[in-house]
Amino acid sequence: xxxxxxxxxxWRRRVLALTAVAMAGFVGLLGQLWYLQALEGGRLxxxxxxxxxxxxxxxxxxxxxxDRSGLPLVDNRxxxxxxxxxxxxxxxxxxxxxxxxxxxxxxxxxxxALERVPPDSIRPQRVRRGLSxxxxxxxxxxxxxxxxxxxxxxxxRVYPTSTFAAHLLGYVREVSxxxxxxxxxxRGDMIxxxxxxxxLDEYLRGRDGGERIEVDALGRPVxxxxxxxxxxxxxxVTTVDRRIQxxxxxxxxxxxxxxxxxxxxxxxxxxxxxxxxxxxxxxxGNLERDEWLRLVRDPMTPLMNRALQSQYAPGSVxxxxxxxxxxxxxxxxxxxxxYCNGQFHMGGWTFKDWKEGGHGHVDLRSAxxxxxxxxxxxxxxxxxxxxxxxxxxxxxxxxxxxxxxxGERPGLIPTLSPPRARHGPGWQAGDTVNISIGQxxxxxxxxxxxxxxxxxxxxxxxxxxxxxxxVERADGTLAYSSSSKMAGQVDLSPAVWAFLxxxxxxxxxxxxxxxxxxxPGVLVAGKTGTAQSIAKSDASKGQDHAxxxxxxxxxxxxxxxxxxxxxxxxxxxxxxxIARQVYQAxxxxxxxxxxxxxxx
Amino acid sequence: xxxxxxxxxxxxxxxLVAAAFFIIGLSVLSxxxxxxxxxxxxxAWRQLSWVGVGVVALLVVVSVDYRNLVRAAPAFxxxxxxxxxxxxxxxxxxxxxxxxxxxxxLSVQPSELFKLIFVLTLAWAITSWRAPxxxxxxxxxxxxLMGVPFLLVVRxxxxxTALVLIPVAVAIFVGAGVRMRVLGTxxxxxxxxxxxxWHVLKPYQRDRLLVYLDPFRDPLGxxxxxxxxxxxxxxxxxxxxxxxxxxxxxxxxxxxxxTDFIFAVFAEMWGFIGCLVLIVAYSLLVLRGFEIAASTRxxxxxxxxxxxxxxxxxxxxxxxxxxxxxxxxxxxxxxLMSYGGSSMVVSLMGLGLLLSIRMRQFH
Numbered sequence: 001x002x003x004x005x006x007x008x009x010x011w012r013r014r015v016l017a018l019t020a021v022a023m024a025g026f027v028g029l030l031g032q033l034w035y036l037q038a039l040e041g042g043r044l045x046x047x048x049x050x051x052x053x054x055x056x057x058x059x060x061x062x063x064x065x066x067d068r069s070g071l072p073l074v075d076n077r078x079x080x081x082x083x084x085x086x087x088x089x090x091x092x093x094x095x096x097x098x099x100x101x102x103x104x105x106x107x108x109x110x111x112x113a114l115e116r117v118p119p120d121s122i123r124p125q126r127v128r129r130g131l132s133x134x135x136x137x138x139x140x141x142x143x144x145x146x147x148x149x150x151x152x153x154x155x156x157r158v159y160p161t162s163t164f165a166a167h168l169l170g171y172v173r174e175v176s177x178x179x180x181x182x183x184x185x186x187r188g189d190m191i192x193x194x195x196x197x198x199x200l201d202e203y204l205r206g207r208d209g210g211e212r213i214e215v216d217a218l219g220r221p222v223x224x225x226x227x228x229x230x231x232x233x234x235x236x237v238t239t240v241d242r243r244i245q246x247x248x249x250x251x252x253x254x255x256x257x258x259x260x261x262x263x264x265x266x267x268x269x270x271x272x273x274x275x276x277x278x279x280x281x282x283x284x285g286n287l288e289r290d291e292w293l294r295l296v297r298d299p300m301t302p303l304m305n306r307a308l309q310s311q312y313a314p315g316s317v318x319x320x321x322x323x324x325x326x327x328x329x330x331x332x333x334x335x336x337x338x339y340c341n342g343q344f345h346m347g348g349w350t351f352k353d354w355k356e357g358g359h360g361h362v363d364l365r366s367a368x369x370x371x372x373x374x375x376x377x378x379x380x381x382x383x384x385x386x387x388x389x390x391x392x393x394x395x396x397x398x399x400x401x402x403x404x405x406x407g408e409r410p411g412l413i414p415t416l417s418p419p420r421a422r423h424g425p426g427w428q429a430g431d432t433v434n435i436s437i438g439q440x441x442x443x444x445x446x447x448x449x450x451x452x453x454x455x456x457x458x459x460x461x462x463x464x465x466x467x468x469x470x471v472e473r474a475d476g477t478l479a480y481s482s483s484s485k486m487a488g489q490v491d492l493s494p495a496v497w498a499f500l501x502x503x504x505x506x507x508x509x510x511x512x513x514x515x516x517x518x519x520p521g522v523l524v525a526g527k528t529g530t531a532q533s534i535a536k537s538d539a540s541k542g543q544d545h546a547x548x549x550x551x552x553x554x555x556x557x558x559x560x561x562x563x564x565x566x567x568x569x570x571x572x573x574x575x576x577x578i579a580r581q582v583y584q585a586x587x588x589x590x591x592x593x594x595x596x597x598x599x600x
Numbered sequence: 601x602x603x604x605x606x607x608x609x610x611x612x613x614x615x616l617v618a619a620a621f622f623i624i625g626l627s628v629l630s631x632x633x634x635x636x637x638x639x640x641x642x643x644a645w646r647q648l649s650w651v652g653v654g655v656v657a658l659l660v661v662v663s664v665d666y667r668n669l670v671r672a673a674p675a676f677x678x679x680x681x682x683x684x685x686x687x688x689x690x691x692x693x694x695x696x697x698x699x700x701x702x703x704x705x706l707s708v709q710p711s712e713l714f715k716l717i718f719v720l721t722l723a724w725a726i727t728s729w730r731a732p733x734x735x736x737x738x739x740x741x742x743x744x745l746m747g748v749p750f751l752l753v754v755r756x757x758x759x760x761t762a763l764v765l766i767p768v769a770v771a772i773f774v775g776a777g778v779r780m781r782v783l784g785t786x787x788x789x790x791x792x793x794x795x796x797x798w799h800v801l802k803p804y805q806r807d808r809l810l811v812y813l814d815p816f817r818d819p820l821g822x823x824x825x826x827x828x829x830x831x832x833x834x835x836x837x838x839x840x841x842x843x844x845x846x847x848x849x850x851x852x853x854x855x856x857x858x859t860d861f862i863f864a865v866f867a868e869m870w871g872f873i874g875c876l877v878l879i880v881a882y883s884l885l886v887l888r889g890f891e892i893a894a895s896t897r898x899x900x901x902x903x904x905x906x907x908x909x910x911x912x913x914x915x916x917x918x919x920x921x922x923x924x925x926x927x928x929x930x931x932x933x934x935x936l937m938s939y940g941g942s943s944m945v946v947s948l949m950g951l952g953l954l955l956s957i958r959m960r961q962f963h
Binding site for chain 2: 008010011012014015016017018019022023025026028029030032033034036037038040041042043044045047048
């Protein structure tokens with residue numbers, strides 16, 4: 001049944017043709033494979049890398065700030081952050097709308113967050129911090145409908161209380177657009193914006209780590225490919241005493257003003273508070289725009305650190321400087337006496353004492369104790385404006401103290417001979433009278449007063465206020481340490497120092513204006529002050545700023561406490577009781593603790 | 601009937617057997633390397649057991665004289681049509697298509713089996729006319745014969761299998777010496793029927809065709825497969841990433857990676873060099889098949905050999921063309937490579953037919 005040879009030959013030819021077609025197909029395939037694997041291989045290889053690897057930054061825990069005895073002032077806790085991965089947002093509008101509805105975030109906020117980054121970025125863009133557990137659950141449940149939406153866990157600051165040491169610590173907030181321009185930060189970085197958090201930001205921030213995770217097409221992590229551990233921020237040991245800080249803050253509740261507690265032996269700041277404070281914890285999460293505006297526009301300026309950034313007339317506290325100047329220059333002696341009838345007349349002007357009817361016969365010491373203005377009007381004229389201002393400068397007024405916090409104001413010391421054309425009639429005797437009781441064109445900050453009082457307590461050393469003892473890296477090495485630094489010295493004879501301390505002890509303990517600061521068992525020395533508010537707009541309130549600048553124990557000064565209460569009224573009535581609360585915490589409660597320790 | 605002639609064993613086409621089992625080996629290896637995800641090891645073992653079943657089927661086919669099989673073609677044809685119809689009644693729906701029948705623990709895909717029945721039927725029809733070349737009427741008759749199961753397969757829908765049948769039919773017609781004019785007329789008719797064909801297609805099938813024209817039309821819907829497969833193949837580059845580095849495949853970026861897209865897995869792991877080897881193996885298989893067809897004098901044998909080889913070639917080329925992005929995506933397994941019992945058993949039965957024809961060439 002074999003076909004004839006010619007038919008066989010035709011058949012072979014046709015099969016050969018079909019074979020050729022098939023082989024051409026295979027050759028074509030090889031060509032396509034060559035194109036894909038050899039020519040396009042590199043590009044596709046890259047695509048496959050992107051396909052499977054997701055980079056997840058691992059935020060470095062911010063360094064902890066400790067108080068002088070090792071108690072933490074702040075801590076971190078894990079918090080949930082909503083992040084978007086632009087490249088993986090397939091159907092951007094739909095996904096954003098879903099997220100917006102799901103956890104009730106304005107769509108605009110999501111869109112704005114994405115507008116700042118390139119649309120093919122694979123780096124998660126943080127949109128909202130501090131998600132509630134409920135929101136996280138909602139997002140996780142719908143994970144498959146929300147490609148490109150992830151919830152990151154980041155360490156977030158927690159504070160003992162919402163406003164604890166707000167001005168001292170400062171707030172931490174996401175880097176702003178302006179700060180981005182410095183080129184030091186990555187978008188979404190949390191950086192210290194004020195206080196110690198800002199000063200120490202480089203140390204505290206640490207270095208973020210990262211994870212390279214293999215994910216499948218559904219974005220499910222399959223395998224951790226590489227993890228670069230974050231370098232945690234450095235630990236900071238401050239000079240602050242958390243207990244004293246808390247007491248000072250509690251004592252200031254309801255008042256506007258500042259408290260500075262300083263160790264006169266080395267310039268360490270044990271407490272620094274400004275009131276009203278702002279809620280630190282609101283900044284770490286999501287501060288709504290209007291909430292921020294409310295803080296900024298608040299007439300009570302809660303964001304301002306009054307201890308360093310507000311300038312006030314020192315009031316009678318300045319009498320200490322006048323007395324020191326006069327005693328050292330010999331223009332005053334402890335024996336100088338005067339009669340105070342409540343008024344002082346000069347060149348047609350009448351200067352009043354704060355006390356109706358006056359203090360009667362006073363000497364220098366009792367004038368300090370009673371804060372007699374009339375005595376100091378005359379004393380000031382004797383000492384002369386030149387010496388008063390010289391000593392004011394010597395005590396550190398008119399220049400920043402160099403405290404480890406930014407934004408400090410220098411205060412103001414008037415000059416004796418200003419250019420006439422600009423400043424009117426120049427220095428008058430009336431100016432001298434005014435400045436003798438700490439009024440006039442003289443402005444100081446509470447920190448400056450604390451330093452002055454420290455110099456009185458320690459015999460003339462002006463310390464650079466110290467807030468930071470040391471910064472330790474996570475591996476235990478020392479990144480920074482500071483010892484106490486002298487910023488200047490006030491040269492007075494020991495007798496003058498002794499006189500001043502003795503007089504100031506009397507202010508509190510001998511029925512003087514500072515009697516409200518008296519505590520049993522410890523001799524507190526101090527000076528009250530009542531400063532006229534220079535802001536004319538506040539005149540209607542009729543309230544003066546209340547000062548109390550003090551140290552204790554008087555015979556061996558260990559601590560300086562300066563209290564300023566804005567529009568508080570009389571220093572002795574408002575500021576001194578606040579100081580007393582601090583002293584109680586410093587001495588009485590401490591003693592109790594020591595006794596307790598002794599028992600056990 | 602199973603009287604086995606010793607001389608038959610002397611004419612076993614070992615290169616053909618070697619090429620086929622080389623490919624099967626690569627298949628098991630590729631499935632095995634998918635092990636870390638989705639039970640690759642289990643897949644490999646099951647594939648191996650299908651190979652076992654397939655080898656038994658192959659031996660059965662080899663032991664039977666293929667001429668008897670061609671003679672029985674009408675019976676196979678009727679049984680085949682019946683099987684295709686049962687799919688519509690008893691079939692299990694997998695991803696929108698009813699292609700499988702459950703037989704206890706096994707799922708059988710009748711359309712796979714029908715490819716061989718299709719070839720047997722055509723061989724039977726052509727040799728029955730005994731004319732030097734089939735007349736126009738004969739061709740139309742055969743088309744009618746083929747049209748019924750073709751439409752049934754399309755309606756399952758199993759577009760892939762249906763598309764394989766067209767080049768197979770063309771190859772058989774060409775081999776049988778159908779005049780070019782007739783073939784040209786058929787082609788024209790086919791093209792003009794395309795709009796009609798478009799209406800028969802399911803929406804997802806239309807999408808696939810559109811995506812073929814523009815892959816980035818819908819990068820995460822239909823085109824996802826194409827793009828991911830291209831990425832997988834291309835990222836293998838010249839030398840491949842090896843089994844452990846083949847992340848595209850192992851991380852489930854690649855869909856259908858153990859069945860229709862297994863070539864992409866292979867390509868990612870072994871690169872261009874590996875693909876070259878694999879394609880050479882397939883070419884060898886096809887070359888041997890055509891060589892058997894060319895050298896066979898017995899008319900039924902040579903048409904059958906041609907048809908079976910055409911099935912292999914068409915299915916391989918269409919699958920590889922689709923995986924490499926040259927052709928639209930149609931669900932079609934890669935013979936001897938893709939995971940799946942029906943495909944493996946039917947492929948080995950086809951191989952059995954080729955061996956059987958070869959062995960009986962010189963009687």
